[in-house]
Amino acid sequence: MKILRQESGMVLLLVLVVITLLAALVTELAFSTLVDLRLTETFRDSTKAYYLAKGGVRAGSSILQRDSNSYDAPGDPAELWSQGIAQYPVGDGVVSVRIIDLGGMINLNALVNTNGSNVNPTVKDRVKRLFDNLGINEGETLTAALIDWIDEDDRVYIDPDTNRATGAEASYYLQREKPVNCKNGPLESLEELQLVREFSAELVQRIAPYVTLYGNDKINVNSASAEVLMALSADPEITRDAAESIIARREKEPFKTIAALAWINSIPGLSNLLREPLQVTSSVYRIEAWAAVNDGARQAEAIVVKDGNQLLYFKVD
Ligand SMILES: [Ca+2]
Numbered sequence: 221m222k223i224l225r226q227e228s229g230m231v232l233l234l235v236l237v238v239i240t241l242l243a244a245l246v247t248e249l250a251f252s253t254l255v256d257l258r259l260t261e262t263f264r265d266s267t268k269a270y271y272l273a274k275g276g277v278r279a280g281s282s283i284l285q286r287d288s289n290s291y292d293a294p295g296d297p298a299e300l301w302s303q304g305i306a307q308y309p310v311g312d313g314v315v316s317v318r319i320i321d322l323g324g325m326i327n328l329n330a331l332v333n334t335n336g337s338n339v340n341p342t343v344k345d346r347v348k349r350l351f352d353n354l355g356i357n358e359g360e361t362l363t364a365a366l367i368d369w370i371d372e373d374d375r376v377y378i379d380p381d382t383n384r385a386t387g388a389e390a391s392y393y394l395q396r397e398k399p400v401n402c403k404n405g406p407l408e409s410l411e412e413l414q415l416v417r418e419f420s421a422e423l424v425q426r427i428a429p430y431v432t433l434y435g436n437d438k439i440n441v442n443s444a445s446a447e448v449l450m451a452l453s454a455d456p457e458i459t460r461d462a463a464e465s466i467i468a469r470r471e472k473e474p475f476k477t478i479a480a481l482a483w484i485n486s487i488p489g490l491s492n493l494l495r496e497p498l499q500v501t502s503s504v505y506r507i508e509a510w511a512a513v514n515d516g517a518r519q520a521e522a523i524v525v526k527d528g529n530q531l532l533y534f535k536v537d
């Protein structure tokens with residue numbers, strides 16, 4: 221019965237996708253017939269791909285809206301959104317869609333509360349541990365620099381644990397060879413991180429799979445990577461082995477409640493991990509869509525809040 225339900229779910233999903241994409245194509249065709257004679261083939265293909273990629277994002281958000289169960293676990297057969305769409309033919313093009321759950325990543329903007337003044341100590345420790353676990357030196361300095369970049373004030377942050385002020389505010393950023401203003405507000409893109417003191421392009425690339433700029437300070441235990449799980453607790457017993465055991469367990473069956481995580485009794489340090497802010501759902505997702513029509517190819521990216529289908533960010537390249 222379970223397999224049958226999943227198959228009919230899959231058919232429904234594809235029908236939904238086709239309807240959405242055809243709607244995108246109709247819009248595109250109304251435009252392209254007008255300009256067909258005046259455009260080069262390449263530009264016409266690229267324009268068609270543009271609308272298809274946008275349609276792909278719309279299809280992705282429709283798929284996400286269909287997810288109504290009580291947990292979010294990428295890779296679980298019941299989580300149709302996580303299967304994405306690979307090379308789906310539409311008209312004379314193809315479109316692919318990928319939906320990424322951001323709830324298992326550490327939200328860097330949660331280092332500072334939303335009014336821009338108070339540091340969240342739980343997230344601060346988490347970010348520091350992530351740097352340490354990834355073998356990145358000066359985790360304390362990097363974390364403090366991030367806090368000062370995001371917090372609204374101009375005072376260099378003093379870490380209460382070490383009593384050290386290793387961050388940087390306007391006076392540092394304005395004296396740089398290429399002066400910039402200290403943001404004193406939330407990060408808007410991962411590229412922006414390269415402006416923060418001591419953050420190189422390589423470092424940003426290294427942390428990118430584990431961090432997000434959206435959501436709250438809760439981590440979805442159904443989608444967190446081993447690196448993120450290890451960064452959650454100060455307990456040294458939450459080793460890579462312990463994190464891998466949690467991942468192996470959820471691959472058999474996703475955690476439908478946090479209590480279900482507590483039932484695994486073979487993991488050392490689990491009781492300390494359970495004191496951290498955890499959840500089994502995710503609210504924010506990134507939708508990536510690629511479309512190609514002959515030689516024209518475009519890609520679109522959106523960040524959406526599943527509840528209420530709220531769009532936080534959208535870009536087509
Ligand atoms: Ca779900």
Ligand SMILES: [Ca+2]
Nearest residue numbers: 368371372373
């Ligand atoms: Ca600041």
